[in-house]
Amino acid sequence: MARDLVKRLIELALVLVIVSMGTFALVDLMPSDPAVVVLGEGHTAAEYAAQRHSMGLDDALPVRYGHWVGDALTGDLGKSFIPPNSDVGGRVAAALPVSAELAVLALLMALVVAIPLAMWSAYRAGGVVDRAVGAVTFGVLSVPSFLAGMLFIALFAQRLGWFPRLEWSRIGDGLGGNLYHAFLPALTIALMEAATFTRVLRGDLITTLQEDFILSAKAKGMTPLHVLFHDALRPSSLSLVTLMGISLGRLIGSTVIVEYLFALPGMGTLIIGAADQGDVPMVQGAVLVIALIYVLVNAVIDLSYGRLDPRIRRAHV
Amino acid sequence: MNDAPLLSVDDLRTEIRTARGPLRAVDGVSFTVRPGEMFGIVGESGSGKSVLGRTVMGLYTSGPAMTVTGKVVLDGTDVHALDDAGRRRLWRSRVGMVFQDPGTALNPVKRVGRHLTEAMRGLSRAAARDRAEELLRLVGIPEPRRRLRQYPHELSGGMRQRVVIAVALAGEPSLLIADEPTTALDVTVQKQILDLLGRLQAELGTAIILISHDLAVVAGRADRVAVMYAGRLAELAPAGELFDSPRHPYTEALLASVPRLGDPPHSVLRTIDGAPPDMAAPPDGCRFAPRCRHASPACAAPPEFAADGARAVACHHPVDLGGA
Numbered sequence: 001m002a003r004d005l006v007k008r009l010i011e012l013a014l015v016l017v018i019v020s021m022g023t024f025a026l027v028d029l030m031p032s033d034p035a036v037v038v039l040g041e042g043h044t045a046a047e048y049a050a051q052r053h054s055m056g057l058d059d060a061l062p063v064r065y066g067h068w069v070g071d072a073l074t075g076d077l078g079k080s081f082i083p084p085n086s087d088v089g090g091r092v093a094a095a096l097p098v099s100a101e102l103a104v105l106a107l108l109m110a111l112v113v114a115i116p117l118a119m120w121s122a123y124r125a126g127g128v129v130d131r132a133v134g135a136v137t138f139g140v141l142s143v144p145s146f147l148a149g150m151l152f153i154a155l156f157a158q159r160l161g162w163f164p165r166l167e168w169s170r171i172g173d174g175l176g177g178n179l180y181h182a183f184l185p186a187l188t189i190a191l192m193e194a195a196t197f198t199r200v201l202r203g204d205l206i207t208t209l210q211e212d213f214i215l216s217a218k219a220k221g222m223t224p225l226h227v228l229f230h231d232a233l234r235p236s237s238l239s240l241v242t243l244m245g246i247s248l249g250r251l252i253g254s255t256v257i258v259e260y261l262f263a264l265p266g267m268g269t270l271i272i273g274a275a276d277q278g279d280v281p282m283v284q285g286a287v288l289v290i291a292l293i294y295v296l297v298n299a300v301i302d303l304s305y306g307r308l309d310p311r312i313r314r315a316h317v
Numbered sequence: 318m319n320d321a322p323l324l325s326v327d328d329l330r331t332e333i334r335t336a337r338g339p340l341r342a343v344d345g346v347s348f349t350v351r352p353g354e355m356f357g358i359v360g361e362s363g364s365g366k367s368v369l370g371r372t373v374m375g376l377y378t379s380g381p382a383m384t385v386t387g388k389v390v391l392d393g394t395d396v397h398a399l400d401d402a403g404r405r406r407l408w409r410s411r412v413g414m415v416f417q418d419p420g421t422a423l424n425p426v427k428r429v430g431r432h433l434t435e436a437m438r439g440l441s442r443a444a445a446r447d448r449a450e451e452l453l454r455l456v457g458i459p460e461p462r463r464r465l466r467q468y469p470h471e472l473s474g475g476m477r478q479r480v481v482i483a484v485a486l487a488g489e490p491s492l493l494i495a496d497e498p499t500t501a502l503d504v505t506v507q508k509q510i511l512d513l514l515g516r517l518q519a520e521l522g523t524a525i526i527l528i529s530h531d532l533a534v535v536a537g538r539a540d541r542v543a544v545m546y547a548g549r550l551a552e553l554a555p556a557g558e559l560f561d562s563p564r565h566p567y568t569e570a571l572l573a574s575v576p577r578l579g580d581p582p583h584s585v586l587r588t589i590d591g592a593p594p595d596m597a598a599p600p601d602g603c604r605f606a607p608r609c610r611h612a613s614p615a616c617a618a619p620p621e622f623a624a625d626g627a628r629a630v631a632c633h634h635p636v637d638l639g640g641a
């Protein structure tokens with residue numbers, strides 16, 4: 001088990017190196033010239049050359065990467081190019097909780113909806129509920145999330161006035177108010193996730209429900225609910241958990257549209273704004289943090305397979 | 318042994334709805350099982366033994382997937398007249414099932430102990446664990462306390478099947494349905510499991526329906542044997558009489574295909590010519606007719622399952638008593 005863990009950590013480190021290189025190189029390909037961004041309009045060629053030199057842009061790419069990663073390892077993600085040249089780390093630290101909360105909340109909502117729906121659909125596969133759920137999930141998957149978001153805002157925020165819009169309330173200022181503000185945007189994101197989860201889990205459940213051990217659980221008199229929750233769910237959840245890992249990482253960075261619609265100060269807003277202004281360190285820092293979370297979450301997911309299925313635990317050792 | 322049946326099955330039919338149309342997997346089967354009896358059901362693969370076992374137990378009932386008609390009375394209870402809760406009560410306390418493949422009959426993510434205790438009612442955690450341990454000891458598993466904490470994949474096939482049997486015994490059933498309990502096991506382990514079933518039948522007085530495609534499994538253990546062919550019973554007789562003097566041509570052919578101890582080594586295994594009928598479109602009349610060496614024009618009409626003393630046979634030209 002310990003050797004297994006060491007192997008995993010080495011793998012993880014390698015992935016992180018590759019991801020950070022990718023992040024660095026990708027942003028280096030951005031069309032804007034960092035020196036121009038900092039200097040603004042109207043500068044001499046000498047000023048330009050001096051600026052490039054002071055920013056270390058004369059160095060070769062690997063050297064610059066080395067400096068950047070070295071700083072990042074000490075927790076320093078650099079400073080924004082754009083006045084007031086705030087600390088990238090600080091800005092990311094402020095935006096991340098918003099996106100992370102939205103993503104986690106959306107995933108929870110999606111699970112709460114998807115698990116019972118998938119169970120019912122699978123238990124009575126081909127029945128009325130199954131067909132209705134199939135049609136609805138298919139419909140939901142074909143609605144872009146900005147449309148759903150606009151619909152929710154028009155209906156629940158504007159017409160019915162149940163939820164606020166264009167406001168955010170931090171968890172620190174009270175959980176109730178925070179959840180109240182996060183509900184609609186999280187629901188918007190959750191919609192598509194719930195539809196995907198339902199489909200994936202339904203398929204796996206149908207396979208599991210054919211297994212002998214399901215029949216043998218029934219044969220000793222367990223109720224359908226017991227069979228579904230205690231016998232079928234765990235062996236059917238490997239694809240779902242994998243999908244959740246992919247979603248969580250992805251959602252933190254790609255809730256852009258929803259953050260924009262609801263005017264939320266999250267990572268999506270931060271990255272789009274920075275990219276728009278050619279603020280290279282900000283984009284690099286934010287993307288690096290998202291990539292880090294993505295890799296870590298999926299490492300945890302990988303380890304959780306062993307918890308879900310004891311046969312896998314043995315196969316690893 | 319009293320003669321009132323523990324189980325009576327009367328004209329049972331199970332029609333499964335399939336993509337190719339309705340399939341009568343069980344088509345008019347009647348028999349009784351006495352308390353404490355070992356009752357064998359033998360037939361080729363696909364003859365409907367598993368569907369019969371599951372329908373008898375009430376695991377298969379009328380619904381969107383199939384239609385069940387006929388009657389199953391267990392211990393005075395009409396199994397197919399029960400509601401869902403009543404059927405679950407029956408399964409918890411009166412009848413247990415042993416499955417063919419112990420590798421798939423246990424949930425891979427649940428420990429052995431959990432399999433045994435989760436259906437127990439009204440017991441404290443400690444009492445349930447003691448009871449589970451006792452059950453494992455009953456089925457001959459060494460170090461039962463340690464086994465309770467193991468997962469199914471940590472046990473050998475034979476040990477797993479013992480666990481499956483222990484699970485089926487947890488509710489102290491009066492009837493155990495063992496559907497090919499040894500087919501998935503090594504030859505050496507097969508005998509141990511069959512001996513265990515025999516011991517349980519003798520010690521606990523549990524009636525056992527032993528289902529197998531292999532006459533040799535049932536021989537010497539069952540009190541009575543029913544031979545199944547294409548969804549119907551061909552013959553039913555006390556085990557000794559069935560083996561000594563089969564009356565149905567199919568039974569006769571089955572017996573002839575069992576290798577004998579006296580056979581010269583490497584002698585060609587005799588099998589029954591032809592294949593069992595397509596169950597979605599079985600022949601009219603006697604279903605064995607296409608493969609039967611006694612077939613006559615009379616066999617175009619379905620033979621009746623006619624009782625004669627302790628035996629019954631469904632054939633227009635039964636083999637003469639005393640051997641063909």
Ligand SMILES: Nc1ncnc2c1ncn2[C@@H]1O[C@H](COP(=O)(O)OP(=O)(O)OP(=O)(O)O)[C@@H](O)[C@H]1O
Nearest residue numbers: 333335342361362363364365366367368369530596
């Ligand atoms: N769920 C099902 N859907 C469709 N057909 C089925 C189903 N279950 C059984 N059958 C069909 O019913 C017939 C009887 O099957 P059954 O499993 O009872 O046979 P068996 O005698 O137990 O054979 P085996 O020795 O292979 O276990 C077969 O033709 C089978 O294909």
Ligand code: SF4
Nearest residue numbers: 603606609616632633
């Ligand atoms: S009824 Fe006819 S065909 Fe069928 S087993 Fe008897 S002799 Fe053979």
Ligand SMILES: [Mg+2]
Nearest residue numbers: 366367368497
């Ligand atoms: Mg079978």
